Amino acid sequence: MTENSGPEYDVVIIGAGVTGIYQLYRALDAGFSARLLEAGDGVGGTWFWNRYPEARFDSESYTYGYLFSKELWEEWEWSERFAGQPEIERYFNYVVDRFDLRKHIEFATTVTAAEFDENRGTWEITDGQGGSRTAQFVVAATGILSVPFIPDIPGRDDFVGEQHHTGLWPHDPVEFAGKRVALIGTGSSGVQIVPAIADTVESLTVFQRTPDWCTPLNNAPITAEEQAELKANFESIREILNTSPSGFLHEMDYRQSGEDTKEQRLAFYEQLWDRPGFSKLTQNYIDITFNPEVNKEFCEFLEGKIRALIDDQSLADKLIPSDHLYAGRRPPFGTRYYEAYNKPNVHLVSLRETPITRLTRGGIETADGEREFDIIIWATGYDFGTGALNRLGVQGRNGLQLHDYWKDGPRTYLGVAAAGFPNFFFPGGPHGALGNNPRYAGDQVDFVMDVLEHVRGGASAVVEVDPAAEEEWTATIDGSGDLSSFLESSYFYGSNIPGKPVKQLLNPTGRPNLQTLIREAIDGGYATFIVSDVSEAVTDA
Incomplete structure (x- = not known):
C-alpha cells in the first residue's frame, strides 16, 4: 500500500462458518468491498472440520440455517430434523454458490497476524502462506468451537497407531472395521461416535472423565407434510426465531414446578423424554435451572431411564452423573448411546478411578495397566470462546495484543468488540450466546453492519x-x-484448558437483554462507540 492509497478492502472477514458466511453476505449486500479468509479448503466452519461418524446438529436443522432469504428457505429442504454433517456441509456450499459468494473467499489461508495501523486507521492482515492484505475493518468470525484441545499426556508422539481429534477429522474415511479403538471423552462428540462405530470395531474402549446427563436426540425424517408447513409459515417462523430467547422454535413452558403434583410432573417428564433435542431444557419447567429440588427430581427420573437402558447396573453407576444436576454441564443428546454399552465389545474406563498415565507405542497406559489400540479418538473438546481469537495475532492501539488484553479473561462490549481495538469486531465470539448460536451470532452480525453503515463514507473513519x-x-x-x-x-x-482463567464465556443475561442493548445503542446514536477520523482518533487504549 502506498502512502496515499486506501485499503484493498472495506472489510476483511476471518472464518467461513455460519457467522462468517452471513457477515460476508451482509457486507456485500450493503455495498462494501469484502474478502473472507478461511483456513480450510471449504466452507462450513465447525461443519467442515467435524466430519466424524454421526456428527450432526442437535439444534433443529431449519432453526440453524439462514433466515435472510425467503427464496433460500423455500429452495432448500432439510431431510432430517437434525441433519448430519454431509448434509450440513452441502447446505453451506449451496448458500455460498446461490448468492455468488465463493469468488470473495480465499481458502487454505490461515491468518497469523492482524495489526492496526494508527497512522492510516487500517488493518494489515497477514497469513501463514506469505500473503498480506489491508482493510478498513476486520471482522473475526472465528467461532467458539474452532480450536481443538488435546490434553498434554506424556507419550502422545510415541503411539504408532492412528490418532484423530473429532474437531480435525480427516476427509478420507477412517477404517474402523476390525480395529481396537480408544475414545477419550464423552461430551457431545463422544456420545455421537460411540453407537456409530460400536458394531464395526473389534473393540471400543471409552475413557470417561465426567459422565453427563445424556438424553435422546429423537431424530426423525422431515415428512412432506412438515416440509410444506415449514415453507408456508416462513414469515411467522422467522419472527419467532428472530425473537426467541433460546433461538429455537420451542414454545417455552412458563409453569413453575410447584403448580403440578408430583404425579403430574413425572408424566410431564415422560413427555419431555420423547421430545426432540434441547426442548428437554427449553420446554421444561421454568424453574428447572434454579430450583435444585425440581432439578434433582428430574435427574432421578433421568437416572431411572438410563438404568433401564443398561444391563450392568455397576456400569450404570459410572455412567450416571453424581457431581452435577441437569444442565450443570452442556447436555449431550444421543441415539442409542447407553444401549451401546450392552455390547460385549464396548468397555468403559473411568478416568477418575484409573487415570491415564501415558501413551505408549502400542496404546494407553492407565493406573491399572496398559491397553493396546489401533486408533485413538480424542473427543476432548475445544479452547472455547476465546481460543481462536487469542491465536490470530491481533494487535490494536499502541501495540496492544489481544491475548495480553484478555490474559485474565475476555473483556467485550456486547460480545462484538473490545476497547483498544478500533475497527475490529468478533460476532459469534465470547459474551454473546446462551442458546442456538447462529441466532445470537446473527443478531451480532446485524449490529456490526449497523455500526459499519453508521460510519460509511469516511475512508479514514x-x-x-x-x-x-x-x-x-x-x-x-x-x-x-x-x-x-x-x-x-x-x-x-x-476450565477445561490448563492455565486458562476461569471466566464466564457465555451471555447468561440472555438474548432479549442483548437485543435491548443493541437497540438502545442504535437509538442513542452509537454513543457507546467513539467515532473519529484517523487524524484525530483516540490514542489511549
Whole structure:
C-alpha cells in the first residue's frame, strides 16, 4: 500500500462458518468491498472440520440455517430434523454458490497476524502462506468451537497407531472395521461416535472423565407434510426465531414446578423424554435451572431411564452423573448411546478411578495397566470462546495484543468488540450466546453492519468501543453466573484448558437483554462507540 492509497478492502472477514458466511453476505449486500479468509479448503466452519461418524446438529436443522432469504428457505429442504454433517456441509456450499459468494473467499489461508495501523486507521492482515492484505475493518468470525484441545499426556508422539481429534477429522474415511479403538471423552462428540462405530470395531474402549446427563436426540425424517408447513409459515417462523430467547422454535413452558403434583410432573417428564433435542431444557419447567429440588427430581427420573437402558447396573453407576444436576454441564443428546454399552465389545474406563498415565507405542497406559489400540479418538473438546481469537495475532492501539488484553479473561462490549481495538469486531465470539448460536451470532452480525453503515463514507473513519461501555458489559457478564445453570467446571468457563482463567464465556443475561442493548445503542446514536477520523482518533487504549 502506498502512502496515499486506501485499503484493498472495506472489510476483511476471518472464518467461513455460519457467522462468517452471513457477515460476508451482509457486507456485500450493503455495498462494501469484502474478502473472507478461511483456513480450510471449504466452507462450513465447525461443519467442515467435524466430519466424524454421526456428527450432526442437535439444534433443529431449519432453526440453524439462514433466515435472510425467503427464496433460500423455500429452495432448500432439510431431510432430517437434525441433519448430519454431509448434509450440513452441502447446505453451506449451496448458500455460498446461490448468492455468488465463493469468488470473495480465499481458502487454505490461515491468518497469523492482524495489526492496526494508527497512522492510516487500517488493518494489515497477514497469513501463514506469505500473503498480506489491508482493510478498513476486520471482522473475526472465528467461532467458539474452532480450536481443538488435546490434553498434554506424556507419550502422545510415541503411539504408532492412528490418532484423530473429532474437531480435525480427516476427509478420507477412517477404517474402523476390525480395529481396537480408544475414545477419550464423552461430551457431545463422544456420545455421537460411540453407537456409530460400536458394531464395526473389534473393540471400543471409552475413557470417561465426567459422565453427563445424556438424553435422546429423537431424530426423525422431515415428512412432506412438515416440509410444506415449514415453507408456508416462513414469515411467522422467522419472527419467532428472530425473537426467541433460546433461538429455537420451542414454545417455552412458563409453569413453575410447584403448580403440578408430583404425579403430574413425572408424566410431564415422560413427555419431555420423547421430545426432540434441547426442548428437554427449553420446554421444561421454568424453574428447572434454579430450583435444585425440581432439578434433582428430574435427574432421578433421568437416572431411572438410563438404568433401564443398561444391563450392568455397576456400569450404570459410572455412567450416571453424581457431581452435577441437569444442565450443570452442556447436555449431550444421543441415539442409542447407553444401549451401546450392552455390547460385549464396548468397555468403559473411568478416568477418575484409573487415570491415564501415558501413551505408549502400542496404546494407553492407565493406573491399572496398559491397553493396546489401533486408533485413538480424542473427543476432548475445544479452547472455547476465546481460543481462536487469542491465536490470530491481533494487535490494536499502541501495540496492544489481544491475548495480553484478555490474559485474565475476555473483556467485550456486547460480545462484538473490545476497547483498544478500533475497527475490529468478533460476532459469534465470547459474551454473546446462551442458546442456538447462529441466532445470537446473527443478531451480532446485524449490529456490526449497523455500526459499519453508521460510519460509511469516511475512508479514514475509526470506530471503537468506549472503554466505559466495555467495562459495564464485562462486569455484567462476570457477575451473571447465578443466571445460568452451568457450573464453573464447564468448558463454558474455560476450565477445561490448563492455565486458562476461569471466566464466564457465555451471555447468561440472555438474548432479549442483548437485543435491548443493541437497540438502545442504535437509538442513542452509537454513543457507546467513539467515532473519529484517523487524524484525530483516540490514542489511549
